[in-house]
Structures are given as C-alpha cells and as structure tokens.
Amino acid sequence: MKRRKINTNWYNLIFLIVLLLGHRGFAIVRLPALIADHLILQRDISIPVWGWGNPGEKISLEFDKKTYQAVTDANGNWSVKMDRHKAGGPYKMVVKGESNTITVQDILIGDVYLCSGQSNMERGIDRTLYAEDYKNSTNDQIRQFKVGKQASDTVRIDIKLYTGWQAASPQTLGNFSAVAYFFANTLQEKLKIPIGIINTSYSASLAEAWISREGLKDFPAFYDQPKNKSEQYNPMLLYNAMLAPLTNFAFKGVLWYQGEFNANRAYQYRTLLPALITDWRDKFKKPKLPFIIIQLPNYNKAVDVPQQSNIAELREAQAMASSTSFTALVTTIDINSNEDLHPKEKKPIGFRSALAAEKLIYGLNGIVTGPIFRSQTIQGNKIILSFDNTGSGLKALGTDHLKYFTIAGEDRKFVNASAVIINNNTVEVSSAEVANPVSVRYAWADNPQGVNFFNKEGFPAAPFRTDDWPGITKPK
Template identity: 35%
Template sequence: MLNPLRLILACCTFLTAAAWAKPTLYIIGDSTVRNHTAGQKGWGDPLVAHFDPAGIEVVNRAIGGRSSRTFLTEGRWDAVMANLRAGDFVLMQFGHNDGGPINDDRCRASLKGTGDETEDIIRKTDGKPETVRSYGWYLRKYIADTKEKGATPIVLSPIPRNIWKGGSITRDTDGYSLWARQSAEKEGATFIDFHSLLADRYQPLGKERTTAIFAPGDHTHPAPAGAELNASVLANALLKTDLADHLLATGLWMPRIFGDGMVLQRDKANPLWGKTAPDTLVVASIDGDNVSTKSDEDGNFRIDLPPLPAGGPHVLKVTGAGERTFKDVLVGEVWLCSGQSNMDFTLAKTAKRYFAGVTDWEREVAAADHPRIREFKAEWTMREDPQPEIEGTWTACTPQTAGDFSAVAYFFARELQKELGVPVGLITCAYGASTAEAWISSDKLAGEPALKPLRDAFRTKFIAYRDDPASFEKYGNAMTRWLASDRKGRAPAHPDPLRDQHNPAVLFNGMIAPVIPYGIRGVIWYQGESNGGTRQLYPALQRALVTDWRTRWGLGDFPFLYVQLASHKAVKDQPADSSLATMREAQASTLALPHTGMAVTLDIGDEKDVHPRNKQDVGLRLARLAMYDAYGRKDVIHSGPVFRMSEIEDGRVVLHFDHIADGLVAKDGALRHFAIAGDDRKFVWADAEIEDGDKVIVSSPEVPRPAYVRYAWADNPSSANLRNSAGLPAAPFRTDP
C-alpha cells in the first residue's frame, strides 16, 4: 500500500534537492525588508518576483523590530549560517532599529559608527550579560562570515524615512548609510546606496505622492505599493552586481508559459504579457497580423492577439525594448490540468514520480506519437506571494517524451484530438498531496468566513516558524549532514510552512498566478485525498477555487471538470459510515455551479494504492464531459446515472435518476451495494432491481418501514454496479440527511 506520508516526503525530498542544487539568496534585515503588520510591507517579499526561479531560490529571513545587533543575539544569523553554502548570496539592510539606548526594554541598539569599541551590559530584558558592539562591527561580521562560506555579501544602506524639510526628502549622509558604506568597503563587499537611490526616486514624486505609498500615518514603513516600488528600484541596482544573471531578463521579459512549441487557444483572444522599458511601444506579430500597445510607467504590458483558427505551426514575434521570437506555435484547444498526485501521476514511472506508471504503460508510451499534443509542465513551486514566473517548458508528445506527461491530461487530450482534429495544449500545474486551499488565492480565502479556521491554523504555524529561528538552524545542520552522506535516505523536510503544500495559497502563488491569464478553454481537476480531514469544508473550498480561478482569468464560467475520488482502502462486509463517501458527496456539491462536470471513478480504484493505474478511463470520462459542455456535443453521453429523487411505496423505496441514456443497467449480475434503513438509520444490505429501465426498486425484509437508501456508500464500494446504457457508473448517493 502506498503511504500518502511517503508521497509527501518524496515530494519534499525532490524539492529540497532541487533547491539546494541552485544558489540561494538570503535576505536579512528589519521590518522595512519584511513586514506582517496590516497596511505595511517590506521590499524583500516583492523582490522575490524579480528573480528567475529556475536559477535561484530567494529566502527572506528579515523580521520586524530587529537591528544589526539583535539579528545576531537572537540566533537568527546562526540559522542563516547553518543553511548558507558556497555560491549563495546574502543581501543585508539594517539601521532603522539600531539607534537609541543600548540597554532599555528592547536591548536592540548598537553603538554608533563602525569602530571596534564595546560596552558590557547586563540586559534589562533578561538579566544576561552582553558585550554590545558597533553597527559597523555587526555588518562586518555578517560580511566576513558570508565570505568565509564562499558566498557573496551585498550591503544596502537603509531606506529613507518619509520626512520632508523645505520641500525635499531628508537624507542620511553621515549616519547609518555612511557606516554601511564604510563597513562594506572595509570588508571588500558590494555596496548599494539604496537610501540615495530611493530618495532620488521619491523626490520627483513629491511629498503627497510619496506619503501615499507609505503606511497611513507612518513615516518609516512603506505600504504594499511602496514596497513594490522599492523592490523595483533595488532590482535595477542589482543588475550591476553578481546577482545580475539571476534576475528576470531586461529589455523584454515574458514568462516561460510563452515559449517555442506552445499552443494558443483557438477562436479566442490570447493575452500576451510581460515587462519592457516604461512607456514603450510593444508590437506582437503572427503571420503578418500586428497588434500593439504601450507599456505603463513601470514597463508592464498586456496585449491580446486576435482570435485565430486552429492550425500552425506559426511564428510569433514580440518587440518592445527588446525582441522575442517564438517558433512552432500551434493554435488549438488549451486546458489547465491541476490537482494533487493523481493529476501529477505520469504515463510512465520516473525518478521524480516513482509512484506513477499507468496500466500497460510500455505500450501506451510507445504508441504516444502525437506531436500536436503539447504539455507545459510547471515545476513544483510554493511561494508566499503571487509570482510572475514559473519554471517549465512546452514539450511535444512523442514516444521519447510521453512518459513524463500527466497521464490523466494525456488521455484527456488524446480523446479531444481524436474527436476535434485540432492541436491540444495542456498546462499541468499539479503537486502531490496538496490540499484545495493551497490552490486558492489569499484574497479569495480571506473573503470566505467558513475557511477562517484554515487561515488561522496556517498563521499560527507561520508566526511560530518566523519568530523562532531554531527550526531553520536545525534544518540547515541536518541538510549539511545529508549532503555529506551518501544521500540514500530522504532529505530533511523543510520546516517553513510556506513550503508545505497543505497550506493556504502557497501553490496558487507559486504555480497558478504565473500562468494567469493565459488563454484556456477550461480546467480539469483531480484532487481531494488530502482534504479528507477537512471534508466538511470541501464544498466551500472547491466552490471558492472554481469562482476564484474564473474571476481571475476573466473568461466567464469556463468549464471546470473534475474527478470524484476512486474506491480505496479495505472492503467492508457490512454497511457503515465512510469518510471517503462523505468526501465524494462534498465533491459532488460543486455540480451546483454552472459548467461543472464530475467524472465518477468508483469502478477503477485500488484497495491498496491511492493512485489507480487506470488513468485511461479517467481521461476518457473527462473528455466526454468536455465534449458535451465545452464543445456542445449534446449527443455525447457524458455522465452516468445521477440520483434525482426517491418515493416510498408499500415497504419499498423507488429511486429515480437523471442521465440514464437508453436505460439503467446492472453490470455483471444483480444490482449490488444498495443499503436501506428505517428511521433508526440502521442500514442493512438491500435487494435492488431495475424497473422499466429508468427506476431502481430497493427493499429488504429486515426493514418493513424503509426511510432511507444509500448506494455505494463506502470507502471501497468496488462491487457497486449500477450503470447507464453507455457503461458509465452511477455516482454514489444517500437519501438520509
């Protein structure tokens, strides 16, 4: 039996190994760098979005209220050092909290200047002795320690406060900015006069506009808009440092979702977006047709290609302050494919997805010669804030590449291409063991009162990790030991809750935000196993997810087609309550939303494996739903029987169904897995038979006065066999509330 915990640990191992295979930028500082007070934001978090995730990890370890002194005395620098490796970078900014008395109720001030003088104190805060040193001494220590590790230090002067005199913003010319410069120069570190760069930017804005980008009534802490501006200014300055190669491309940047071999959605406008020089004409050309727009004052642009018919290959060219040319571009049907491991499950078993491999995978892979089916597979990525970029590439389906395609997505696309005769593009954003809340935006979650317990639990974990550096230090030391070993065991799990795929918004931020608003027809979704413990919230979760994505794409109520969980766990010989059954019921509630469809998979589960190998039928059933809804093929039988109503007549229950096609069918003998109960709700197995091809009659001599019926109400109702004439299985249901 495949343990779900093993899958979680395997995902963490690959994420950990991938992260440590590339350099990391560690950011240290105070609340102007990282801030969790409402209405305030530090520049460190939006700075993450300026880096290419394929080339570097960015870890913001700054924390509000800290000084150059307390970042050391609280053990925060030790935690960074435990994780720091050769080739990494450390970006540091302190100073706002270094002033004042050195021995007060905070004990955070450093001695002024850059000298080696010291002052010994007994701290008022905890009665412990401490030797307090100068601001410059602490910076020099961070620089020297960083260099000793083979990493690169970059020192910043502190951002200016929003204080104006005589029509000019005040500047620090002989205080912490000067001492930061002197410390960097003395240790041979790169220095950026961030203070002056921002003051030069704020000055032409004027006092009123600058005040608008600071938190209300606060002259020290920027608001989110100010943090974004500060991060943009710093990113530009970093182009002159050793970090330049890790920043997103200048001139003309477009996210990786646009690449050679991509598929564009036919018959709809296709958004193209990116960044170039401010106020620059951007022109997109495909097959001689040109469309243009102008970038805004920050260089951001969006341009919509006019609707195109299916076909290709085309060449798409975009010009701004730079130029991008995309070759082998097809136009057809594009679907977002998301969820947890059953969507991530690949056609063949791979080193990264050891749990995968469909039934008869060797034959399937060998026959997968469909180069006009293309997949963009997004790298597993979790982030605190929505990101503009995701690592991934477009790949054409051939026997050489198909083994790494999402199996459900591939079989879905293969059927669509067979029926429609057009190219099919798959954007696969899936992550094993992930919960639904991880795929929903923070804004949407915050607007759902029913989901507050999930948000509160996450915040508790987040604050605990943020405030105590011990777990991060322990992780770094454990990783050092693992890297020095034969690495046959699993890598240590990262303690940061932002790197846990069970937590709210982290996968939306890392994997969905970067592909919005790419042109799509709809979504296929396979998820639910990891929400078993919160299944009472699942109707609200899945509704929030559907409405959130539809709103953000701005395409109206596009089709959202999903898979109901398959049979799993041991078969029970008597009717009983079931956590999986109530989870399936929660999933089915989303059918109340327009243009949704549910593929029932009770008949293709696996008692011992949460990953059924038969992904062929899953993809086929999703494709039936798509043909009916997205493509208007109303002759397609897209659903199995769905319970509509019941009547109690003469000691028996008469069940009526929708979606019976040409009639109800009992596969392989008499109907099975119906249970019946009276008002006492003590369910027993029932006799059930089809009447007139459109009803099921349920009864039992043990229940002379029946009140309720259940069908396939079990973790593993593998014997349930009610079908319609098209062979599609009936969805499980119960009539008791």
C-alpha cells in the same frame, strides 16, 4: 614617476553611458515562461500576450503577418491582444524591445486546458498497463507545459520551476500527466485540432493551498493558520506560485482532480470547492470558465458491511459542487482495481473527462455519464428509486441484483439491501431487517469494489444517499 594624463572626453562619455544604462536598469524585454517555443495558444479569442521591460519602453510584436504595438507601464508591464485565429499553425512570434529581440518558434493554435490537483493528476502513465499507448504516443498536436512544484508567501508574476512545452512522444510522455494526456488524446482524435495541456499539480496538496487570499474571505480561519513545514498544506501558497502566474493566459477549460487530502473535512469541501471555482473564474476574468471535476475513485480496504466514510462524503461534496453552472462531474467509482490511493487505470478517467468536456463545452448530444439519483418513494417495506441520465436503460453487470445498496429506518442503522432494476429508470430496494425504511445509500464506502450499477451505455451510477443526516465530517 610620470603620471598618465586622463582623457576627460572619454571619461565623460563613459560616465554618460553608465548613467543612461543605470537609468534603464539594464533590463531587456522578456516574456513569461509559458510563451516559449512549441506553445499552443487558445483559438477563437483575442489572444493575450504579455511580458516585461523597462518603464516606458516601446514594444512591437509580429505574428501572422501583423504587427502589434505596446508601451510598458511605470512598473515595466506590457500586454497586447492579438487577433482571433482558427486552429492551425505553425506560426512564429517576434517580440522586439529597444535593446533585444525574442523569437518564439513552432506555435500552434488550438484548445488549451488547465489541469490541476494533487498526485492523481500529477502522476504519469503506467508503462506496463498502457504499453501500446506509450509506444504509439507520437503526436505533435498534443503538447504539455509542466509547472514544477513550488510555493510562495507572495503572489508571483512568473513560473520559476517548469518543464517547457513538449509534444507527446515515447521520449517525452514520462513528463506528462496520465489523466491529462488521455484527456487530450481523446479530444484531439475527435476534434482534429491541437490540444494543449498545462499541468500544474502538487501531490498531497489541499484545496485551500490553490485559492488566493481574496478567494478565502469566507474562511477566515485559514488566515491565522500556523504555517506547515509541508508547503502544499498551507493556504494560498500554491496559488501564489503555481497558478497566479498563469492567470493572464487563455484557457478553454479546467480539469480538476483533487480531494483525497481534504476528505477529513469533506463537509467544509461543500463550500471550499465552489469557492475555488469562483476564485479561479475571477482571477482568469472568465465567469463561465468550464470546470470538469473528477470525483474520487474507490480506494482503501474494501468491506462488505455498511460503513461511515469521509471519502464518500467528499465524493458527495464534489457532486454538490458540480451543480455550479458550467461544471461537469466525472464518476470513477468503478475504476480502481486495487486498494491504493492512486489507481493505475488513468485512461478511462481521461476518456470520461474528455466526454464530459465534449458535452459541457462542445455541445455533444447524448449520454456521457451514468445514472444519477432523482427521487425516492416509500412503498411499505420498500423504497422505489428513480434516476435521470439512464440512457437506453439501467443495467446490472454480471447479475440481476445490484451491489452496494444499503437501507435504514428512523434509527439510521444501515444494513445491506436487496436492489433490483424494475424498469428503465427505476430500482426497488428492500431488506427483511428494515420493516419501515426511510433512506437508501449507494456505494457509500471508501472502496465499493466491483460496483455493478450502470446504464446500458456503459457508464457507472454516481454514489448517492437519499437522506441528509449529519455525516462524520460535519463539525459538532
């Protein structure tokens, strides 16, 4: 058989091409999942954009008639900071590498919020209760990016599971967080700018799952904790997969709705939630990143007698965390119309959260929350309570007497009390069963159904206690 003669010139050329391609790793320039069609970028800052390519690759980025240049580092990372922009759009972004071009269409600039927590942040809108809101939801100025449920033993650089940017409409609203949507809708109506929400939440998750390894340094027991088969119970794992890939992005603030599954360790939550806030601010390199904490609503079986409650203690821990700078607390103790862990009434939660943001972040003046306990004075068999944040005065809904006040003497045995408003910022509490009272508690229960203590602006008083006696979740 006659053998075919090989053309050595072609062979050498093919070998050279393969060698060169192998040296470049066949990589192409790429962007993170967040930077895609229909995204909203944060206004009034130097806007970060980042991605990956071959080491040493030259990258150009075109946006709003300006070109930015970058060169990837030894690990293939690149980033640029675009000029500050006012709210507006739509814009187009074109990113060019040495072997490919990416075009990102329909970009808006406005305010972007990171919305996180467990199932009450994750859950969608009740279509029966909010049928009209659902029907009238079309608004291109409100867009959500949904991070899918995922966990990782190591820190990831990008989101693997997600639903990309979607504008609000009856066709897409089923993918939206109900709380985040009503929050965004309230802000968008007031500010008249695009509002972006990035929903990264996981049902039944624990707070420690959302904190980085470095952020848990004051909780060494978490490092040695046996791995749980439910991934959302494991320290760091949700942070690694669902938050770390977002830390290069710029946000206006954070909306945090979590705590139900940490209630049995409420005393620990007093320090765990501030640790989470500090950790996120460190990772986002924004020490004043605003945090809006949604306090747990009323849930579980309602009872008429005083009770010890780990849920009440968790609410107290959330209130304590809100004393951290650049934070706000949203009280929801009056929201839930049933005993379920998941109140369907998400609209007032989103609305109150937006009001909290307006005051904390945008400088809104006025009263946006309910009465907050300030001090007590003991007068014989009565305790006089003083309150801040009373607005135009205190109010008892439906009756002259306030519900869910309890009182105790030195024996620490609480009984139901009579509580009446005596002026615009003062309440008198007493009981014939307690001759020498020392402490008062309000709404200290899992489900104080039908609380009626408000200010005249219509906001409920936050649960509180005047004592510091050890609770049921404090370690022995």
